[in-house]
Amino acid sequence: MDDGLVLNLASLDSASSPKVITVSKGGRWTDRLKAKRGVKRKVHNENAKTPKTTAVVEEHQPKRPRVEKSSGQSSTKEHQHTHPRPPTQIISSLFSYNPKIEAPVDPGPSKAPSAPSNAPLTDASSFSGLGLNPLIHAHLASKMDIQKPTSIQRAALPVILSTSPDKLARDIFIQSQTGSGKTLSFLLPIIQDLLPLSSLSYIDRSIGTLAIIIAPTRELAKQISDVLESLLKLRLRAMDEAADDANTSRLTRWLVSGLLIGGGTRTHEKARLRKGLPILVATPGRLLDHLQNTSTFNVSKCRWLVLDEADRLMELGFEETITGILKCLDGHRKLALQAVKEGIGREVGGWDWERRRRTILCSATIREDVQKLANSSLTQPIMIKAIEAELPFDSTSSTKTPHAVENFSPPTQLSQKYVITPLKLRLVVLVALLRTIITQCRGRPGSKAVVFVSCTDAVDFLWKMLGRSLMDDNDEESAEKKEDSDNDDSNNDDDSEEGNSMRNSKPDPISLKCSLLPDTSIFRLHGSLPTRTRLATLRGFSGSFKNILPFSVLLCTSVASRGLDLPLVQSVIQYDLPTEGGATEYVHRVGRTARAGKGGEAWSFVSPSEVSWVQWVEGKMRGDSSENEKKNISLTPVSPETVLKSGFGGKGSEYEERATQVQLSFERWVLQRKENAGLARKAFMSHMRAYATHPSDEKHIFHIRHLHLGHLAKAFALRETPKAATSASGNVSQKSGKKKMDGGVSKKREKDRVANIKDAKWEFNHNGDAERRMRDIVRAQGRQSKKAGVMLSSGTSEFQIAGGYALEKMVGSI
Incomplete structure (x- = not known):
């Protein structure tokens, strides 16, 4: 196939074109049918006599211009007959017909990096001075290399450890702030509270669960569980104590942690709960399931309950689940107290039943839904911030609004940049940016980059396309062989029981290699992947394999935006801007880098129609900050030409030709197989649905009508806009008055419309939890009504009606 940039169609000569036979019109339809059959037989007989040639003739070809013969020149007809040229396909140029983008304003001399706002303290404070147990303090310093507390730890530990x-x-x-060490702020007090119980003779695992930590996602729950396991490996006796000291109390190692997340085997989890798990980390749904259905799950003596990332818990709709968990914990405790009073059962030792359960709620923001959760779960709460401690809620207000004004901003040492990228250039600019980051990180093995995408289908598409498209060799089988060998190597590095089971079941590959990104492994992470794959991806991307990868890239959705502490993340790239959460979600995403005082950079891809988002998000982050803080909260513009030149190199405009070749390699991969093209079209449609879920207060920035669908298709390596997208938006009238679906269409158009609607409904029902949440958001934002079988709209985006929840209603009415 000729992949050059062709601006016109090559016409075929009359010699290679089949003979056109006219069929007379008129008469009965049976006569016309016989004439058509005769024409087919005649054309078939002529083709059988002549040798077969490869020629494709379009239905309506443009007329061939007449060329006059000269004495020393052969005719066009003879020239084309001797050198047949196959028809070529029109491929639009990446660097033409793009919207004009103003050159970014020169920010002037680069400012000196600000002092880190989430770094460990440099003063004389230490964990021992905060009242922490010497055994825990020694373990932090020697085994975990944590010498000094962060600002939030210094503020929280004295208050939580107090015994008054x-x-x-x-x-x-x-x-x-994100990345400031909130996890240790609640884990250390829990371990210090339960550690003295080890000296009691009647204490062992059978006592049940004494502390429960709830996390919104499986990845965050697994990360908290890993930190907890490393803390529980501490020495139970000081090294300088004599072994035969009679006054030294002997501590038993009974503190065991457990993990309950969706996707696991419930039978195995029940067996562990029967033995006893003193400290438990869980996701809300699976925890409530065991509280209601596992009779051996003993939580009557629970002393600690932690709700981590409470704002994310509320965003994901876990409010009713949290309420059910609180009711179950209270019910188990009441039943145990009643049994003790009535003397039922055998109570060993003297348990302090007067000690109430203490709840810790952690959140980066104080929104209305988080305040509602605090009202229902906290008793006389103490507000703890990084510098200020013990700011009580306003007791005179029924909503318990804190005195402190919410100010949620990224770390001050984070470098924030944005690129105004035309839709057609999104793919090549992403590749060029990743190549630039890889070059900057040479000599630092284990460096990483996180790329946030709006939907799961787009993650799968980018992951497979980057890992399987080749620049030189277009044979996909060689890419798959390379992928299998890489996957075998990564699985062999994992000696855990989970890794063995994964090898036996032959799972999908965890990482892929990209020919455009040298020495780079590409991972993917989203909510629709199996739990085993998600955990193995986190383990591989974090570098827990025996061989540290030179550079790693993680393609993910917002499932990785909260709480995950991924080591050595150099850059965070927001390929798609957040559709939910606004500025708060943006800060959470960029918080995956520049953690615990380290440096990092954040990049945002902004389309020409979304330029006003930059000032909008800056204003949201600045809020009521001081003047000095406002100067640090700004996004620096970078032109796409600068990124392309840095990533692809070359002299002058040579980077344009190299970027075009990269784009063509992606398009060839899409055209190689029907599955690849289907994956690209599915990602395109999912991206449009996700784009339509921006809240109403952001519609002036993000609106589906601002997008050029043809240019957007190039960002998914498609050479034409999918028909489903054009039909979804074309069936809605663009008139300024009342808009309604076209009811007077022909039977064929109606059949195609029904098929498109059913395809879209199938995608909606098979895209996992993230897509269902998007549908719920569209349902809440849109206002649809139904009259005489026709969908009507008032004040709502057309795409929301044609591509959102209304699809189900339309299919149901057909």
């Missing part, structure tokens, strides 16, 4: 009755009677609300 006044403090024990109050719950805790922790608000802090």
